[in-house]
Amino acid sequence: MRPFQFLADVRGKASGAELADNARRAEQMGYYALVVPDHLIDQLSPVVTMATVAAATSTLRVAAFVLNNDLRHPAVLAQDLASIDVLSGGRLDVAIGAGWNKPEYDAIGIAFDSTPVRQARLAESVTVLKGLFSGAPFSFAGEHYTITDYSAEPVPVQRPHPPFFIGGGGRRTLTLAAREADIVGLAPRIQPHGKLDAASLTWKATREKIDWVREAAGERFASLVFNIYPSAWPVTVTDDLRGEARRVVDALRERTGMELTEDEVIESPHLFIGSIDRLVEKFLHMREELGITSILLGDIDELAPVLERLAGS
Numbered sequence: 001m002r003p004f005q006f007l008a009d010v011r012g013k014a015s016g017a018e019l020a021d022n023a024r025r026a027e028q029m030g031y032y033a034l035v036v037p038d039h040l041i042d043q044l045s046p047v048v049t050m051a052t053v054a055a056a057t058s059t060l061r062v063a064a065f066v067l068n069n070d071l072r073h074p075a076v077l078a079q080d081l082a083s084i085d086v087l088s089g090g091r092l093d094v095a096i097g098a099g100w101n102k103p104e105y106d107a108i109g110i111a112f113d114s115t116p117v118r119q120a121r122l123a124e125s126v127t128v129l130k131g132l133f134s135g136a137p138f139s140f141a142g143e144h145y146t147i148t149d150y151s152a153e154p155v156p157v158q159r160p161h162p163p164f165f166i167g168g169g170g171r172r173t174l175t176l177a178a179r180e181a182d183i184v185g186l187a188p189r190i191q192p193h194g195k196l197d198a199a200s201l202t203w204k205a206t207r208e209k210i211d212w213v214r215e216a217a218g219e220r221f222a223s224l225v226f227n228i229y230p231s232a233w234p235v236t237v238t239d240d241l242r243g244e245a246r247r248v249v250d251a252l253r254e255r256t257g258m259e260l261t262e263d264e265v266i267e268s269p270h271l272f273i274g275s276i277d278r279l280v281e282k283f284l285h286m287r288e289e290l291g292i293t294s295i296l297l298g299d300i301d302e303l304a305p306v307l308e309r310l311a312g313s
Helices: 016-029 046-056 074-088 102-108 115-133 171-180 203-223 241-256 262-267 276-290 304-310
Strands: 005-009 033-036 061-064 094-097 138-141 146-150 164-168 183-186 225-228 292-298
Touching (some): 016 033, 046 061, 046 074, 061 094, 074 115, 115 138, 115 164, 115 171, 183 203, 276 292, 276 304
Parallel strands (some): 005 292, 094 164, 183 225
16 A cells, blocks of 8 residues: 655745745655645746745655646746756656636636647647657647657656646546546546536545546556545534534535535545544545545645654555
């Protein structure tokens, strides 16, 4: 059974000194990686933040969570990411997704294409990134990207390329992840109109997603790492588990029009609520039954007692 890999995230803005201090503290606490979102909101640039974190640490891995493919051409992104891998001595994970937050697209005048188009563009981008990471002359002619006899530099330290992290809540993206990723992120499904599919938060839905990955991955399946993260409700440490579950049920009903049961909320791999003892038990159960070993805990300090008990195990 694989050991846990716990991730913490960088939120909002901080000075360089504050970010470096937090990164070193995360490393000392036993986190596997420090990750940063990719949104056009009040936050630091993920590429610059990853480079700063890498420079301040020696073992901590760095990644976005996750890069929006539509915001950067893959050739430009390949140079940025390969540079971080070189500067960090090979501590980069390439976490990338198809993009989902329509208001960001609208704000900067980028067309928010249909889900299949954004997913197809992501698939091409992954092919381009891997080709450019090779260091050899690379050509590609796709529907969305064209690369002609281009040798990208620098070449990443990790060979043949840094690990790829691809996540999603729908079958099409998870099929791509099964075939191309090293780390598969299990995400809630966002419906075409932008509303959360609350049913996709459940244990049953998560198991179904893993089955989709198993079917598409074939012999690769045994080598894949599965990631989960808190979604739809803040991380909540409480001894009133049922009371908190009822609050989640009510909030999801109001937000999505879907009715989950208290047990579905309590069992959900995406809803981190309950006592520290209960969360430790939950994560152990997710690893044993679902094979999930990569877990984003949130802010560095939010679930530090869980990290202390499970890191390295």
